[in-house]
Amino acid sequence: MTATMTVAAPARPTPSSTQGRRRALLALARFESIRMLRHPLTVAAALLFLAPWLWGWLSGSANRYPVLPDELITIQLLALPILGGSALIVANLVTLRAHRHKVDASYDVLVLPPAWRVGGFLLALLPLAGLSLLLAGVPVGDSAALPGAAGSVDIATLLTPSALTLLLGAVGVLAGVLIRSVLIAPLVVLLVLVLEFLVITPLIIETGWRFLLPVYVSEFTVPVPAGVSDRPAARHLAYLIGITVLLAAAVLARANARRQVVAAGLVVGLILAVGGGLTQSRPDPGLAAARVTVEERAASIQSCEIRGDVTYCFFEGFGGFVPGWDAVVTSVRAVVPASAASSGPPLAVRQRASLDAITAAGWTGSIAEDRRVVAGWKVEDAAAGTPEAVRVDTSWGDDRAAAALAAEVAYRLMAAKAYDGGNFLCGAPAALLVWLVGQASPTTLAGMRSLDETSFGALSFSDISSRYGILVPDRAAAPALELLRRADEVAPLVERHWVELTAPETPLERFGAIFGVPIQPLAPDDEALPCVA
Amino acid sequence: MSGLPAVGASGQAAGRLVPGRGERLRTVAALVWPTLRATRISPLLAAGVVGAAIVTPPAVTGSILPPDEHITLLRLVMACVGLGVTFTLDDPAKPTAETLPVAAWLGALLRAVLAAVVGGACWAAALLVTRSGPETTSLPYPDLTREAATVAVVAFLASAVGWRRSPRGIGSPLAAPMLLLGMAVVALLPAPVALLVGTGDGWDAAHDRWTFLLAGTLLVTAGVLTARR
Structure with missing residues (x-):
């Protein structure tokens, strides 16, 4: 005689406390951040980002009289597709790992609910942003140390590559939770390149719309003295961070996070994105006189x-x-x-x-x-x-x-x-x-x-x-x-x-x-x- | 005596262990339809649609762009189609289909032909859309098509490398970033060896380099696909 045993589906293990979940979340974020930093694409992107600077020094073609505000813009234009693009793809691969290895169902037995898990992925982007700051700081610091350097380094502009990395990393996580295909992230990177193409289009440069793009360039053909070019760096940084927070809220909402958390993210994100977005397009009153x-x-x-x-x-x-x-x-x-x-x-x-x-x-x-x-x-x-x-x-x-x-x-x-x-x-x-x-x-x-x-x-x-x-x-x-x-x-x-x-x-x-x-x-x-x- | 059939001097097994040419052809023919059906074409189609969308706004709005800006947009289309090509060799059935009676490269070749047809159609559509815009008739379309073919072959090579390295036969998570990284390297090449040049003095020299790259990549791809594991 054959006995048939019915096994009930295991209920999701209940975590002992919020404190325990938080510890698990931080452990996940730490683990994923290390994997992201060690990912071959991150390493290759870092080397590629530094390649023009290294080439300039090795070939002797580096400008010994850099205009720092313009250098920072060049670095942003490079950081957006290279550092941001690699963060987007790596974050997307991390988010899709369970799906790619067909172990999604096994995740149900973990102590962390989906919302906390994607929260861990989002937190893991912070060290990547730190790496971007470090990478952007190397050529900028080198240029600023030259006796022939002109202008000064604006902190908000220096932080922008990190903000771009966070923003595109969040796009990668969002793409991962919305569409389960590794094709999407590289395609989005190509669309980012289209945005970068728009950034340098005169039709866009002459309008206030340029500030709504991730990066903006100077409206003048030559370097100009401080206070003459319209560069609302701090407000633009707030705008980028606001969009990132909105993306994070969207990720958490898709993962069924608590409504209060999503709502708080939406409010903070909207305040920063709308506030920064609107105010950055308003020229400084003293600009015309200057x-x-x-x-x-x-x-x-x-x-x-x-x-x-x-x-x-x-x-x-x-x-x-x-x-x-x-x-x-x-x-x-x-x-x-x-x-x-x-x-x-x-x-x-x-x-x-x-x-x-x-x-x-x-x-x-x-x-x-x-x-x-x-x-x-x-x-x-x-x-x-x-x-x-x-x-x-x-x-x-x-x-x-x-x-x-x-x-x-x-x-x-x-x-x-x-x-x-x-x-x-x-x-x-x-x-x-x-x-x-x-x-x-x-x-x-x-x-x-x-x-x-x-x-x-x-x-x-x-x-x-x-x-x-x-x-x-x-x-x-x-x-x-x-x-x-x-x-x-x-x-x-x-x-x-x-x-x-x-x-x-x-x-x-x-x-x-x-x-x-x-x-x-x-x-x-x-x-x-x-x-x- | 082991019981194994003896193999003759011509390589023909006495017990027909090695198939004859006709039999091999029949096997290949039988392989065509299942291979084509198993090939992941939807990513290539999706990438092609995104590519066509990139060149559509200037054509629809009638914007007059400098030739170099049209070329930049068409290069983005190449990258899109290339991304789609990186999915061509993805084959989740790889672990169960490693002992087929034909060489693996034959299956890969069939997939390459399909990718060439679909990718070529996407590229042609992008060219037609671009050409329908104002002041676009004098763009160097043949040279750009040579660039596109090179990108597609590089993408297929990346796909082949990914496919060989992946025990599960899914090479695209490796191949797609590899292609983008390769294109970023190409974009940063200094003037003497630059590939992504604008219409000017260096155009012809750069396209000689594209031709060498195309030939070299084809050889390497053939090597990767036919190399014994």
């Missing part, structure tokens, strides 16, 4: 440093650039005749910020407008006791910026006045300027060659903003570039013919005759070029 001051009355807020007989004026926080500027000025003065090295009023270099906002329509200004702006700057320079000051941008550290400054200094020494902006520099002075820039130092030569590679029709000595820089037609640049190969025989001729070569009316053909280089015949287009008077 922008006018920076653009039109820079001298009133700048500090100046005198090195030798040259005065260098800069916006607050940009003083680290002065040694770099000084090296270029000294190198250009070394290749002009001694009499010309001190021509005109005492030499001064003043930093200028052209606040060209990024728009979908692109640049809509005109040459006449540019010349008016430069004329206004010249009036201000004279009033500030630095007449005919040479202009320098707010970005520094690469060869191209050095070449652009060298061209401005060379023009200042040749013409005894600062460049007026807008028009082309023509004739023999244009060719001489190109030769001087190339001859000044290997850095300025490399920068000029780089500018030449990306210029069409004329060699444009301007950096990122591409406004106000000196323009030399290719016809004038070509013979000077050729002369750079025979420096020894050219330098004495430059000294001997300096006055003639720097006279605006000296034609390019005369330059060719003096140095024995061929000059291309004048093309119909060249005749129409507006040249500096």
Whole structure:
């Protein structure tokens, strides 16, 4: 005879106390956090995140004059897909582990109910966020320690990569409790990349909507002084944390957590997300006035440093650039005749910020407008006791910026006045300027060659903003570039013919005759070029 | 005497232990339908739909984007389709089907053909959607298709590695992150060896590198699938 025994389904073991559950929750969170930190994807993402910084140092291409607020934004753009993306996938894999191994049913015998279990997964994201802070801190700390660093490190911006890691990690947990497929997390990472694509789209940058995206970039094409760019970092951080709390509440609600806990999460999340989200789009009241001051009355807020007989004026926080500027000025003065090295009023270099906002329509200004702006700057320079000051941008550290400054200094020494902006520099002075820039130092030569590679029709000595820089037609640049190969025989001729070569009316053909280089015949287009008077 | 059939010099077993060519073909033919039915195509279709959705807004709204931005969007589509491909070799029946009378790579090849058809259809749909937008006719579609093919083959390789490593035959949890990680590495490559370049001077050189990568990945994939365990 066969006896059949009926076994009743075991009831869920009742935990001894809330205290016991809490201990179990913390143990689970600790265990999962260690697994998340040791996950190969986390390790690979960490290495990948640091790779550009390491490459910069190993290859010697790292910028020794970083603008810290802009560096932080670059780091956020990198952290969102790499650190955030890896957190999303790892958290999703952790959440789906039981399902993937087909042991969901066995979990019913554990002391922790589902809500507490997913709570453990959410808590386990905190060490990942800590790792993100550490990883973001390494390149930022390294940049901030450089003597040439400009600006300061905003704590809220520094914390943003951690907040992004938490947010995307919570998305991974939510995706895991909603949809039981490992396909979802990588697809969401790709959608995050689409968001990042939107972040840098001019159509988005010019609107207040950009702050609703996880990361936002500067609305200007160049680095700008503090207080000019609209960067509500703290409010944006509150907004990101608010969304994370809302996601956590959604996870807990899906796992049948107690209503009071979910409601509390919703309230806190909504306050932070809506409060931060709405207030971050409201521009600071003093922003417009600060922008006018920076653009039109820079001298009133700048500090100046005198090195030798040259005065260098800069916006607050940009003083680290002065040694770099000084090296270029000294190198250009070394290749002009001694009499010309001190021509005109005492030499001064003043930093200028052209606040060209990024728009979908692109640049809509005109040459006449540019010349008016430069004329206004010249009036201000004279009033500030630095007449005919040479202009320098707010970005520094690469060869191209050095070449652009060298061209401005060379023009200042040749013409005894600062460049007026807008028009082309023509004739023999244009060719001489190109030769001087190339001859000044290997850095300025490399920068000029780089500018030449990306210029069409004329060699444009301007950096990122591409406004106000000196323009030399290719016809004038070509013979000077050729002369750079025979420096020894050219330098004495430059000294001997300096006055003639720097006279605006000296034609390019005369330059060719003096140095024995061929000059291309004048093309119909060249005749129409507006040249500096 | 052991009782085992003797094997002749030609490799043909006296007792027909090794199947003949015709018999082998019949076995493969019999394998086609069950393999195709068992292949996980729904992730590939879902990823393809997400990919097509990525390129749809500019086409629908008539937004004029620079060529490089269209290329970025199409590269995201490639990544989506690639993700779908990483699920192709998932086979929960692996532990019970390891002693089939045909080589494992044949089954993988059948799945690859199906993935190529479905993934190709998704990619073609994304190209058609992009092309229906304004100022998109001059985009370098053949070169982009070469990139997409490379991504798909890399994804299939990742799937093959995951499938071989997983005792349960589910390689996608390893393969999908591996593909994304690989793409992130590619995106960060410095200029001399960059693959994700914009339309400009470096385009042709970069696409020569894509071709080498495609050929190399095909070889490695063949090696992974045919290697003895």
